[in-house]
Amino acid sequence: MTAMSFSAVQRPMPSRSTALAIVAGLACALAIGKVLPVTIDSVSGVLAPLCATAAESSPLDKVEPIGSYALPNVPGKRVTIVRVSYGPGGFSRPHRHSGSVTAYITKGEIRSQLGGGPVETFGVGQSFFEPPGSTHLVSANASMTEPAELIAVFVADEGAQLTTFIE
Structure with missing residues (x-):
């Protein structure tokens, strides 16, 4: 039996909604990683628009x-x-x-x-x-x-x- 390399394995493309969920999750993880040294209130304010949590409003509101x-x-x-x-x-x-x-x-x-x-x-x-x-x-x-x-x-x-x- 021969070994198959990862490049030879075909993987199905994720759906558009799955891809958007992955991007949103990565954006939230990135935002959390960038603000970890600050207080939890600051984290909520940064993540609110990305993660749909309720914190502060935008200055445009x-x-x-x-x-x-x-x-x-x-x-x-x-x-x-x-x-x-x-x-x-x-x-x-x-x-x-x-x-x-x-x-x-x-x-x-x-x-x-x-x-x-x-x-x-x-x-x-x-x-x-x-x-x-x-x-x-x-x-x-x-x-x-x-x-x-x-x-x-x-x-x-x-x-x-x-x-x-x-x-």
């Missing part, structure tokens, strides 16, 4: 107030409107809101997951609703190359802290 108005027909309640912009790969860490929130997508695509529900992707012209106190586990730009944006309309108690991040 921002929340801009548009308006806030007392509701005269609902004493003690206020409507607040904000623009949330995500840079490529941008996201917000897990959070909850004190009131009801309706989000309307104005640019790109947004990935969202509430509580134990499914991760959903919403495009321009679509909207989603968050009941008061629900846990918003995923709020992220679905693209790693294009920006995304949404308009959020809050209805909450007057003086309430609108967003609380989950540690």
Whole structure:
């Protein structure tokens, strides 16, 4: 029997999704290897965009107030409107809101997951609703190359802290 060299063995090509998973895993391993001497908080910040963990937002991500108005027909309640912009790969860490929130997508695509529900992707012209106190586990730009944006309309108690991040 003759010995077969490794170069003579035919191996099947990995699927595209397998190849992407391998590249992502290698990128995470490389990032971990480069930052091991630093604190665990710094590691989380570096790996977040690569490994889809929740740490800090990108400097390209921002929340801009548009308006806030007392509701005269609902004493003690206020409507607040904000623009949330995500840079490529941008996201917000897990959070909850004190009131009801309706989000309307104005640019790109947004990935969202509430509580134990499914991760959903919403495009321009679509909207989603968050009941008061629900846990918003995923709020992220679905693209790693294009920006995304949404308009959020809050209805909450007057003086309430609108967003609380989950540690």
